[in-house]
Amino acid sequence: MRLWIGLHLPLLPLEVFAPSWSIDTGSVVLERERVLQASPSALDAGVHAGMRRGGVVMLLPDARVHVRAPGLEADALQAVALTLLQYTPQVTDGEEATLLLDVGASLRLFGGVRALCRRVHASVRALGFTASLACAPTARGAWLMARANAGRVVQVESLLRRLDRLAVALMPASRPFADWFDGIACRTLGDLRRLPRPGLQRRCGRALLDQLDAAYGLTVELFKWISPPETFxxxxxxxxxxxxxxxxxxxxxxxxxxxxxxxxxxxxxxxxxxxxxxxxxxxxxxxxxxxxxxxxxxxxxxxxxxxxxxxxxxxxxxxxxxxxxxxxxxxxxxMAPPNASLFPEPGGSDDDRMRMLELLAARLGPENVLQPLPVADYRSDQANVWVPVQQKVSDKARNAQLPPDVTSLPRPTWLLPSPIALLMKGHYPFYGTPLRLVSSAERIEAGWWDGPEARDYFVAEGQDHALYWVYRERIGTSEDGPRWFVHGLFG
CATH class of the missing domain: 3.30.1490.100 (DNA polymerase, Y-family, little finger domain)
Incomplete structure (x- = not known):
């Protein structure tokens, strides 16, 4: 599933200087001597966007006043992006202080979209920034919803309804034509979609249609992913x-x-x-x-x-x-690869494991602590025997192989202790669902010295796409003809 997280940092210039873990006595960011952003305490004191410096000083004499620094904003955005690389390697700059994360492949690892969003939001807060977070199946859709703080959607149908309610002014390519859109009462993206496309393209250019199609998933977007530096x-x-x-x-x-x-x-x-x-x-x-x-x-x-x-x-x-x-x-x-051993204690050796197995055998009995010993036999149920772990096994016996003409044939991962007879429905074997044969027959005739076997083995597939190893008796023992059995299951 393709899913994007959009992260917009509206207070980025302010938070660079006054992180959320500091004591907020009132902070504002000025651009051209007017308030661009203000902290919550400054807003409570009456400071608002567009206010001049003198008005801020009159309302909050002790306020921390900062001039907007684009360089520090870029550095802070890069720091946030570097932190979010722990959740996905596909992080890109979405313009206007917004980051986009392709997290479709990370959902299972982090426990689903809600858990992942909580972790992303917590990571941003730990850096000292506030952000509006949104999820959507398209990158431009996530960008728009993050700018509007419009929440999360996972399904495309829900995304279409949510986008139709957003303001046209959120689309960057629509802002030069804001007066025209207001004059024709086109205020939402839903209104914009209902306009004739040829006339809209002649009036506003192709860029607006491209952004609109990208938001609604009608076109493919290309991105330049943020690459981590060689050293930290x-x-x-x-x-x-x-x-x-x-x-x-x-x-x-x-x-x-x-x-x-x-x-x-x-x-x-x-x-x-x-x-x-x-x-x-x-x-x-x-x-x-x-x-x-x-x-x-x-x-x-x-x-x-x-x-x-x-x-x-x-x-x-x-x-x-x-x-x-x-x-x-x-x-x-x-990074060290995951330890594939059953007992992954660091520093363990073969002697340590053997001493542990000997202790288990002494406590549980030798017959309850066994090791597998392969046997070169055509019959799968005879190709392996279990012997006590303390029994000395030669390397030749341990490395026993099936005959070369058998190694390329399918063998099940799990073999049943004894075959299970199958029902027949409509001339097909039945095991929970009708089974469809998906391989040619493998004939096994052997074991005259300990009970002869004459069987034709097949790989069968159920309606749930599970694969089974089944066989048909070549010498029928019932009046209805040869019987079918399931003998193993494939992984």
């Missing part, structure tokens, strides 16, 4: 001077979240990190204080790193106030 180095400018080392943990968590996204995107695990605490510059400048953390085992999750930094910062005495944090990954290595 992230910096955070603190909102004030910090004299207590324990208060730096919140800022360090922001950098660790970015590190987690970078490690997941690069498929790496970190062995050593260095957190630099930057002090005052100028005449009283001093070298940064370095907190070096070396791990016994590589990791790519930030929970363990947070615990280690909490312990280190709790014992650290600052010699000067801190104004910035820098986190670097000094030593990394490829």
């Amino acid at each position: 180095r992230a910096r955070l400018e603190l909102y004030d001077r910090i004299d207590d080392a324990e208060l730096l943990l919140a800022g360090a968590q922001c950098l660790l979240a970015q590190l987690t996204g970078w490690l997941c995107a690069r498929q790496l695990a970190v062995e050593r990190i260095v957190l630099q605490l930057e002090h005052e510059r100028g005449r009283v400048a001093r070298a940064p204080t370095c907190v070096d953390v070396v791990l016994a085992e590589p990791t790519w999750r930030d929970e363990h790193l947070v615990r280690l930094l909490r312990e280190r910062l709790g014992r650290l005495v600052l010699e000067a106030p801190v104004i910035g944090l820098v986190l670097e990954a000094m030593q990394v290595r490829p």
Whole structure:
């Protein structure tokens, strides 16, 4: 299933300087000496968008006033994108302070769309930003819903209804023609879709139709995915001077979240990190204080790193106030593949496992702790025997192979302890549903020394697409003709 998450960060210029984990005494961002964004406390005091600087100072004398910094906005958006790479490698910049994530392949890993959205929103909040989040089956649809804070939809039918109610002004290509749309009472995307396409293209150009078709899933969009850098180095400018080392943990968590996204995107695990605490510059400048953390085992999750930094910062005495944090990954290595052994304790050896098996055999009895021993036999139910785990088995017996002419034939993953007789309905074997033969016959005639067998084996498929290994007796023992049996199941 194709599903996109759109993430719009409307307070991005403000939150760069005043993260949500700081104490909000009132902050505003100015562009051309007018208010562009304001924090909740500033809005409560009467500050609104478009107000001049003098009005802000009159209402909030202690307000933090910042001039919009596009460079810092871009850096902050890049930090958010780097953090979100831990959920999907397909993250792209959707313009106008919006990120788009293709999460269709990540839903099962993170427990579904609701759980994934909660984790994405929590990661953004941990970085100190507020955002409006939306989900949609199309990228442009997710972008529009995120800009309108219109919630989540998964089905295409629901997306069409939700988009029809959105304002035309949300579409970037429609804004130069806002007066014309208002004059003809075209206020929603649903109204826009009902206009004649040839006339709309002559009046507004092809770009508007392309964006409209992309939102409704009528055309294919191409994206340039955000690529993580070769090495990791992230910096955070603190909102004030910090004299207590324990208060730096919140800022360090922001950098660790970015590190987690970078490690997941690069498929790496970190062995050593260095957190630099930057002090005052100028005449009283001093070298940064370095907190070096070396791990016994590589990791790519930030929970363990947070615990280690909490312990280190709790014992650290600052010699000067801190104004910035820098986190670097000094030593990394490829992620270790999952351990496929049944008992994946680190450091375990063959001798350790054998001692454990011997202990189990002593407690449970030798007849209850067995090992498989392959046998070169055409009959599948005779091709393996179980022997006590303490029995010495030669390498020749352990590596026994079926004859070469049998190795290419299908064999089931699960063999039943004994074959189960099948019913016949309409000249077809029946096992829950009618079975359809999907392979040619494999004839087995052997075992004259311990009970002769004469069977024709087939691979059969049920209506639920499950595959079974069935056989037909070549020597019928009933008056109705040869009987059918199911002998195994394919994985």
